[in-house]
Amino acid sequence: MRTALITGAARGQGLSHARRLTDLGWAVILADVLDEVGAASAQELRNAGHRADYLHLDVSDPDSWAEVAEFVRDTCGTLDGLVNNAGIINVAPLTDETLQTWNRILSVNLTGTFLGLQTLEPLLRDGSGVVNVSSVFGPVGAAGYAAYCSSKSGIIGLTKVAALELAPRRIRVNAICPGGVSTEMNANEPEGGVANDTPFGRRAVVEEISGTVAFLLGDDSSFITGTEITIDGGLTAK
Ligand SMILES: NC(=O)c1ccc[n+]([C@@H]2O[C@H](COP(=O)([O-])OP(=O)(O)OC[C@H]3O[C@@H](n4cnc5c(N)ncnc54)[C@H](O)[C@@H]3O)[C@@H](O)[C@H]2O)c1
Incomplete structure (x- = not known):
C-alpha cells in the first residue's frame, strides 16, 4: 500500500486530498496544528475503512518535522507521496505589512515547504511524488497580498530546484496553482x-483540486516534474 503525508490536512483542501487518495487505495498521514480537528478527520477516514493517522506538525518548526520523520521511519519506513499543502494568508497593502506577519507567512508557506x-x-521512496501547493497568486501578483504572493511564487522556484535535484532518484516534484x-x-x-473575476463565475470546491493532486502523485504523470498546474476556472487565462 502506498503512503502519502499531507500537511495542513486537518480540514479544507488537504483533507479533501487525503479523502481522494484513500479512495484510490493509499494510506495517509494527516499533519496539522489543529490537533482536535485533525484527529477527528483521521478517525473519519478510519471509520470508512481506510488507513489514516494524524500527527501534530508545525511546518515552520524543524523540530516538529524531525518528530514526523521519526514517526514515518518507525511506522511505514518510506513515503510514496508528500503534499506540502499547509498555508496561511494575510491581506494588507505593502506599506502596512508588518515584518512579523511577513516573516510568519514566509515561514509557514515557503520555509514549511522547504x-x-x-x-x-x-x-x-525512489520514484515517489511530491506536490507543493502554490496558488494563482504565485505566478500572478495581487494587490494586498505581498507576503502571500511572495511565498507562493517562491514555492514555484523551490519546486523546480527540488525537481532537478531529485530527478536522479526519479522523485517527481510539481506544484499546483489553485x-x-x-x-x-x-x-x-x-x-x-475572486468568483466574479473567474470566467467560470465561481470558486472551486475542494474536490476539484484533489484530482490533480492524485494525478501528480500517481503513475499517469510519470514524466511530469518541475512544473506547475493551474486549476483556476480560467482566472489567469485573461
Ligand atoms: N482557498 C483558496 O482559495 C486557495 C487558493 C490557492 C491556494 N490555496 C492554498 O491551499 C492550501 C490549503 O488551504 P485551504 O484553502 O484548504 O485553507 P485552510 O485554511 O482550510 O487549510 C490550511 C490548513 O493549513 C493548516 N496550517 C496552518 N498553519 C500551519 C502550520 N504552521 N503547520 C501545519 N499546518 C498549518 C491549517 O490549520 C489548515 O488546516 C494553502 O497552502 C493555501 O495557501 C488556497
Whole structure:
C-alpha cells in the first residue's frame, strides 16, 4: 500500500486530498496544528475503512518535522507521496505589512515547504511524488497580498530546484496553482471578488483540486516534474 503525508490536512483542501487518495487505495498521514480537528478527520477516514493517522506538525518548526520523520521511519519506513499543502494568508497593502506577519507567512508557506522537502527527502521512496501547493497568486501578483504572493511564487522556484535535484532518484516534484477555492481560508471574504473575476463565475470546491493532486502523485504523470498546474476556472487565462 502506498503512503502519502499531507500537511495542513486537518480540514479544507488537504483533507479533501487525503479523502481522494484513500479512495484510490493509499494510506495517509494527516499533519496539522489543529490537533482536535485533525484527529477527528483521521478517525473519519478510519471509520470508512481506510488507513489514516494524524500527527501534530508545525511546518515552520524543524523540530516538529524531525518528530514526523521519526514517526514515518518507525511506522511505514518510506513515503510514496508528500503534499506540502499547509498555508496561511494575510491581506494588507505593502506599506502596512508588518515584518512579523511577513516573516510568519514566509515561514509557514515557503520555509514549511522547504523543511518538508529537506526533512523527508531521505524517506521518500525512489520514484515517489511530491506536490507543493502554490496558488494563482504565485505566478500572478495581487494587490494586498505581498507576503502571500511572495511565498507562493517562491514555492514555484523551490519546486523546480527540488525537481532537478531529485530527478536522479526519479522523485517527481510539481506544484499546483489553485484559483479561488471555497474553504475556511476565505470563509470571511465576500463570494463576489475572486468568483466574479473567474470566467467560470465561481470558486472551486475542494474536490476539484484533489484530482490533480492524485494525478501528480500517481503513475499517469510519470514524466511530469518541475512544473506547475493551474486549476483556476480560467482566472489567469485573461
Ligand atoms: N482557498 C483558496 O482559495 C486557495 C487558493 C490557492 C491556494 N490555496 C492554498 O491551499 C492550501 C490549503 O488551504 P485551504 O484553502 O484548504 O485553507 P485552510 O485554511 O482550510 O487549510 C490550511 C490548513 O493549513 C493548516 N496550517 C496552518 N498553519 C500551519 C502550520 N504552521 N503547520 C501545519 N499546518 C498549518 C491549517 O490549520 C489548515 O488546516 C494553502 O497552502 C493555501 O495557501 C488556497
